[in-house]
Amino acid sequence: MPESIPADSVGLVSPATLHIDSPLKLDCGRTLSSYDLVYETYGELNADHSNAVLICHALSGDHHAAGYHSMDDRKPGWWDTAIGPGKAIDTNHFFVVCPNNLGGCKGSSGPNTINPETGECYGPDFPIVTVPDWVRSQSVLADKLGISQWAAVIGGSLGGMQALQWAISLPERIRHTVIIAAAPKLSAQNIAFNEVARTAIKSDPDFHDGDYMRFNTLPRQGLGLARMLGHITYLSDEAMGQKFGRELRSGAIQYGYDVEFQIESYLRYQSTSFVERFDANTYLLMTKALDYFDPAKEFDDDLTRTVANIQAKALVMSFTSDWRFSPVRSREIVNALLAAGKPVTYAEIEAHQGHDAFLMPIPRYLDIFGTYMQQIAAEVAA
Amino acid sequence: MSLRLDQQIISDWIPDGAKVLDLGCGNGALLNHLQERHITGYGLEIDNSKFADCIRAGINVLQADLDEGLSQFADQSFDFVILSQTLQAIKRPDFLLREIVRVGKKGIIGFPNFGHWQCRMQLALGGRMPVSKALPNAWYETPNIHLCTIKDFEQLCASNNLTVLNHSIVNHEHKDSLGIRLLPNLFGQIAVYLVQQQKD
Numbered sequence: 001m002p003e004s005i006p007a008d009s010v011g012l013v014s015p016a017t018l019h020i021d022s023p024l025k026l027d028c029g030r031t032l033s034s035y036d037l038v039y040e041t042y043g044e045l046n047a048d049h050s051n052a053v054l055i056c057h058a059l060s061g062d063h064h065a066a067g068y069h070s071m072d073d074r075k076p077g078w079w080d081t082a083i084g085p086g087k088a089i090d091t092n093h094f095f096v097v098c099p100n101n102l103g104g105c106k107g108s109s110g111p112n113t114i115n116p117e118t119g120e121c122y123g124p125d126f127p128i129v130t131v132p133d134w135v136r137s138q139s140v141l142a143d144k145l146g147i148s149q150w151a152a153v154i155g156g157s158l159g160g161m162q163a164l165q166w167a168i169s170l171p172e173r174i175r176h177t178v179i180i181a182a183a184p185k186l187s188a189q190n191i192a193f194n195e196v197a198r199t200a201i202k203s204d205p206d207f208h209d210g211d212y213m214r215f216n217t218l219p220r221q222g223l224g225l226a227r228m229l230g231h232i233t234y235l236s237d238e239a240m241g242q243k244f245g246r247e248l249r250s251g252a253i254q255y256g257y258d259v260e261f262q263i264e265s266y267l268r269y270q271s272t273s274f275v276e277r278f279d280a281n282t283y284l285l286m287t288k289a290l291d292y293f294d295p296a297k298e299f300d301d302d303l304t305r306t307v308a309n310i311q312a313k314a315l316v317m318s319f320t321s322d323w324r325f326s327p328v329r330s331r332e333i334v335n336a337l338l339a340a341g342k343p344v345t346y347a348e349i350e351a352h353q354g355h356d357a358f359l360m361p362i363p364r365y366l367d368i369f370g371t372y373m374q375q376i377a378a379e380v381a382a
Numbered sequence: 383m384s385l386r387l388d389q390q391i392i393s394d395w396i397p398d399g400a401k402v403l404d405l406g407c408g409n410g411a412l413l414n415h416l417q418e419r420h421i422t423g424y425g426l427e428i429d430n431s432k433f434a435d436c437i438r439a440g441i442n443v444l445q446a447d448l449d450e451g452l453s454q455f456a457d458q459s460f461d462f463v464i465l466s467q468t469l470q471a472i473k474r475p476d477f478l479l480r481e482i483v484r485v486g487k488k489g490i491i492g493f494p495n496f497g498h499w500q501c502r503m504q505l506a507l508g509g510r511m512p513v514s515k516a517l518p519n520a521w522y523e524t525p526n527i528h529l530c531t532i533k534d535f536e537q538l539c540a541s542n543n544l545t546v547l548n549h550s551i552v553n554h555e556h557k558d559s560l561g562i563r564l565l566p567n568l569f570g571q572i573a574v575y576l577v578q579q580q581k582d
Contacts, residue, residue: 375438
């Protein structure tokens with residue numbers, strides 16, 4: 001918990017809820033007649049509404065990107081390293097908006113919220129939403145906030161995919177797209193990892209085909225396993241080695257099957273803490289949104305044609321040790337933008353932290369990111 | 383940002399409004415300078431320590447290893463592809479030269495002339511590998527692994543069917559002397575060539 005709020009923090013923040021009554025037609029064919037979006041904002045919207053940036057979260061993220069909800073919080077928001085006064089996304093210049101995605105589990109309409117048509121929790125009946133669906137719902141939020149064009153849409157991992165989709169789907173509504181540690185679509189290996197995670201959840205006897213809430217239980221084992229697996233793919237071999245090595249909890253091998261190595265203990269801690277804060281149906285849905293993401297599919301798998309209508313300038317960044325979405329995957333996006341003659345800047349950041357590097361305070365990364373954002377601030381006179 | 387001597391020569395050769403690719407763009411000084419004349423394009427650079435400078439200069443900079451070639455770019459997609467003071471640090475200069483004239487309608491290559499008399503003297507009389515202002519590193523730590531003379535470069539162009547459209551040979555003081563005009567490979571320190579692939 002913070003004893004005092006650091007000077008470069010956005011401070012104490014609280015989420016807002018937007019209730020939307022106009023229907024949202026989803027890619028899966030179903031329609032949400034009404035829905036809620038929970039979001040947080042940091043900084044001030046300027047007079048001509050030109051300084052707004054949208055932060056898109058990744059698989060297990062939410063709307064709480066920066067600052068603290070109370071002085072009792074153990075940690076700040078998930079991207080506090082990048083958002084705040086004087087930070088890369090400088091709240092002295094930008095009005096930062098971060099919503100919880102539809103299908104999430106932190107307040108926006110999703111499996112753990114009430115279906116207004118039945119009066120009961122959606123549970124597994126919540127429709128699968130896609131990255132383009134998220135972009136559509138986020139554009140409704142932008143309308144309500146009076147933002148006709150984002151100065152930038154920014155995201156890492158699945159968030160980066162939303163930033164790319166924004167530039168493709170609504171080219172006139174976004175000046176810059178910042179795509180970090182992302183890919184233009186998942187590889188077979190990426191999908192395979194997601195499927196193992198889903199299988200872990202679905203085969204938990206407490207899953208009850210997703211109706212676990214009705215049975216007053218949670219698929220703790222399955223969701224925890226899914227998180228363990230996910231966590232391994234977010235870190236690099238080197239990062240894990242540096243952090244844990246082969247260190248033993250008790251100092252000596254016990255010749256048994258209990259937790260012995262520190263890495264085992266860490267993964268178990270990650271899994272149990274995650275189960276308390278995340279919903280299994282949302283996890284399934286988010287992994288599906290990842291698997292389905294493939295904007296080039298509508299353009300005969302031609303990514304260059306897919307990005308041909310983009311008007312935004314792009315900043316693409318990747319991390320050397322990221323093996324979930326390696327630099328090669330970011331270069332696919334970059335090369336398509338180049339082939340289409342679009343303005344793009346691309347940096348490959350030397351980092352040992354793996355996929356999670358995009359959340360870390362890596363000086364070179366934040367320097368390039370922050371400088372790019374300063375240019376945007378100058379451009380929109382924020 | 384101020385331009386190096388070879389960059390000034392290059393800048394003079396590029397007409398307003400051209401589309402360029404700058405290989406090894408460093409802090410983006412050349413592209414920044416060219417932008418004032420509506421010359422647009424991208425800079426490629428392997429070292430991202432100067433990327434913040436490039437971004438501040440309004441340059442589109444991309445991290446890339448020139449030793450891997452320019453496969454991300456289509457044939458003849460730039461008016462000019464520039465390689466300035468970098469040729470000597472490339473693993474296969476012949477391969478990159480072919481890539482330059484594939485991607486660019488014209489290529490501009492600037493390099494330090496290893497045939498300069500001071501280099502020759504250091505090796506011939508001193509018996510040591512030459513160290514100069516343009517090539518300041520000792521042999522064991524130099525990134526300049528493929529040094530060539532003006533004659534060598536012209537030979538490489540000829541063997542790859544490249545036409546030399548223009549060239550400028552100068553010394554560090556940018557003085558065009560009688561010596562340089564008569565014996566460029568002996569008195570020139572910096573060479574800049576404008577080349578083009580011969581049409582079949």
